[in-house]
Amino acid sequence: MTTKTILKSSVIALSLLATSVMAAVSPDEAAKLGTSLTPLGAEKAGNADGSIPAWTGGLKPGAAPVDANGFLGNPFESDKPLFTITKDNVAQYKDKLTPGQQALFQRYPDTYKIPVYPTRRSAAAPQKVYDAAKKSALTTEPVNDGNGLKNFDQSHYYAFPIPKNGVEVVWNHETRYKGTNYRQVIAQATPQANGTFTVVEMEMRVAFPEQMTDVPADKGANFLFYATQTVVAPARLAGNVTLVHETIDQVKEPRLAWAYNAGQRRVRRAPQVAYDGPGTAADGLRVADNADMYNGAPDRYDWKLVGKKELYIPYNNYKLWSPSLKYADIIKPGHINQDLTRYELHRVWEVEGTVKPGERHIYAKRHMYFDEDTWQLVEVDHYDGRGQLWRVGEGFQVLDYQQGSSTYAAQSLYDLIAGRYSVLGLMNESKRSTEYGKAYTMKDFTPAALRNAGIR
Template identity: 80%
Template sequence: MNTRTMMHTTVLALSLLASGVMAAVSPDEAAKLGTSLTPLGAEKAGNADGSIPAWSGGLQPGAAPVAANGFLSDPFPGDKPQFTITAANVAQYKDKLSPGQLAMFQRYPDTYRIPVFQTRRTAAAPQALYDAAKVSALNTETVNDGNGLKNFEKSHNYAFPIPKSGVEVVWNHETRFRGSNMTQVIAQATPQANGTYTIVEFKQDIAYPQMMSDVSPERGANFLFYVKQEIVAPARLAGNVTLVHETIDQVKEPRLAWAYNAGQRRVRRAPQVAYDGPGTASDGMRTADNNDMYNGAPDRYDWKLVGKKELYIPYNNYRLWSTNLKYSDILKPGHINQDLTRYELHRVWEVIGTVKPGARHIYAKRHMFIDEDTWSIAEVDHYDGRGQLWRVGEGFQVLDYQQGASLYAAQTLYDLIAGRYAVLGLMNESKHYNQYGQNFTLKDFTPAALRNAGIR
């Protein structure tokens, strides 16, 4: 049974149960999905001056050629920037830029720029997910002060298509659709201030409980996904492997993580793979919860929903994704090569997370901007305990139009104080694109499997 058929079957079964569950939004509100709202909850109409067009269905499979190794080509190869924002003209556009973007112009006035292209609302997902979003809207609720989800099935993916709070918007980012079970090879770098860097290459297996034949709905009820990550380069780190069982309610059942150290040939529990624990092989330039722009339990923050605004955000970054580029084309001193990027004007949800009294995190505040069409975080500013803007995150979105999945061509995290940055998720020099449809079982994600993967 293929992925889309599996999702349809699950949705139909859940629809029969929906009438017996207390609704999260009213049926009248849920009826807006697919009418005045897109099927995933964005405003369907364009903005007043037409600079943001109406959503008309997004990119569909076959929108552009696919290479033999699976990589997707740019569906808009002829697009040119409409204008470029630089330190010289940034004041004209400051109302449509995040504080972090403005800070980047101050930190790198001679090199940081934002090329702005025509806005193309490319977001799309399989019909089964649109059907499931309506079920989520009617049923899913937060529990444990927003730290868990009630009446939620993982195949829905989008927990709150009509959100009422900041934490619900954060949950939409964490539960967005990213494709089926897959194996991928990605690269990370943490360039020094002078631009020198070492590529760290990861092989990742990612699986979802609802797509695994040996995980029952009961057994997988509080699990969002499983991931096994092996370092394959450089040689000094190769063979180290991390395994994560990502739970939904991490207060009720904390994230389960193990690490295999190739030098010691031992598997150990790894509670540091969470919150502000150091990101794997990142030279201290990112935290564990910086991966995917933000991940993990939301319990250490109070999340305030500010509202919506229009912002120039990285979007449709197929050029940055291109296999015609080498990592050396992208990685430059201070920040990535902005001439390879693409920004567009889109509506975003604005959410501010502030560390709760009595909780701790090296980021005292996170200021997030989440794309309304895909629920992917596009910009996130990180403040230290003194209230100073410290690190600026940018997520360079692409839509996998074959899968209907929102992905990143790159995720960057700029340290304004150190003058360095981390970039994660590069695939330009990988031999194969994400290999979807993997037939994983739970046995592939056990500590024993972790040890086997790391043997060298």
């Protein structure tokens, strides 16, 4: 065989290898969705000792009473903790705790605890979402080194329900089903070390291109959602508005963001609303891509798929979500009130993100843990440039069983060095729960609309 022939054969082999790496899954693999796997790609079977049961369909609409303001009742209200992990027995359970959780026991030995309840595989979604996930499995491919998606549109959801690498798991979190267009008022607090805090209230409006009638197909092709965030309290911050047009491939087309400053009465482009830019009114305790536990472009990290494991993670936190609670019941010195939380044993995907050479981010490494049933990110350990564990994120999962979408009762981010934390997404004192089915148009998400949204 000539050298030319060998080189030609090598090129063909490499091309085939690249194609196999980038291709969507085969029809045989996709057929596992809804059979041996759940429709969203989790293992349908339970674990060997039965502590994780089999998935049997999850919660359905009407699983518990819904009050007049739309707040969902707790379908597991009668459940009692199986046991509680404390500083005295944490060593017994460390194989099912993240390094960050173990660090919280060391940082707050007298107050931090993990109440463990029976595992309820409550995850469920509408049939149209299951159908979309199967279509994604057959057609969606990563492009630009995994930083974008090919053959994916916003009505698909769950880009890679049978993932082959770390960035595909991250994309499942980013493309998970979040319900229909919605409006909600959420609260954030960044308590001092002694527990004193000021609540910042923000009105969120979120719309998805496939649910809007006036988004041209070519314009919406690279967009996941449109969102505005308006600060409504306290008075000194009220009227400040942020607008985001969230793109899919943010290397090809960066996230578009604008900010309206009520004091200056000016609308400006806001490129800092991304990566490690400062989080809104967070007192420096979180950055832009900490929202939703993680969001935005994945291009600054190399993503390694470590594998699956069983962990005690925040799950079915309906008690923490209850409108009967006041924010003062939840927000305590050092960490939120762990007596109000619920943890369960679930399988998670572990992904390690390391900042690429030549890129920068205040978090040099992230260890991320995604619930296998919902693809929602529930635990994140953030490391600084020295390799020191710095911040620990916990997402207190709940299923909105009326919508069939997984969300958070709260998102906490603990700074182990400062001894402070931020908590985001509380709704307990809101007048209404999330309002879905909003008929938004593109006119609601233009820079010109920011000034009107921010009038105090």
